[in-house]
Amino acid sequence: MTEVRRLRRAINLSQREFADLMGVPWNTFRMWDSGLRRVPLDMLRRANLVTTRTVRNSELLSLDHLALELGIKLALQDDPRVRFLPEPRGLAPLWITLSKRNDKSHLLWTDDYLAAFAQARRPGS
Numbered sequence: 001m002t003e004v005r006r007l008r009r010a011i012n013l014s015q016r017e018f019a020d021l022m023g024v025p026w027n028t029f030r031m032w033d034s035g036l037r038r039v040p041l042d043m044l045r046r047a048n049l050v051t052t053r054t055v056r057n058s059e060l061l062s063l064d065h066l067a068l069e070l071g072i073k074l075a076l077q078d079d080p081r082v083r084f085l086p087e088p089r090g091l092a093p094l095w096i097t098l099s100k101r102n103d104k105s106h107l108l109w110t111d112d113y114l115a116a117f118a119q120a121r122r123p124g125s
Contacts, residue, residue, distance in 0.1 A: 002035045003044060007051045021050045060095055062087060088120040 008018040019029035024043065031037040039047070094116035 002033060002039070004029070004039055004047045005033045005035075007047050008033060011051055011054045013054075018047075018050065021054070022046050060092070060099060085121075088117065091116055091120040094119050 004018075008015065011018075013021070015030050015033050016026045018033075019026040022029065022043070023046075028037075032039040032043070098116050
């Protein structure tokens, strides 16, 4: 199996999707993926970068981490209507379970987080 095929399969993308992310024509990528043509070193580096970024972009982030990245917490910390709570124990497994749908919507991921947070805060959870 070629290195670019291994990378592509690791993030579960089609040849066309991976080629688009790399910014190369699909037919060119198809030749590399199948091993019919040698992948130039700079393109192999780009494939590694695409894979790393795709994995990073699909990681679940805690609400605190996300708020920090987006600057939300600073904007809301002085609002008396807003109360920040620590993440309850058991939140991560619930969130991962709820997020295993085959979708890419960040809104559904946010809903999954909030649902997991509420479930994990229930007494006896």
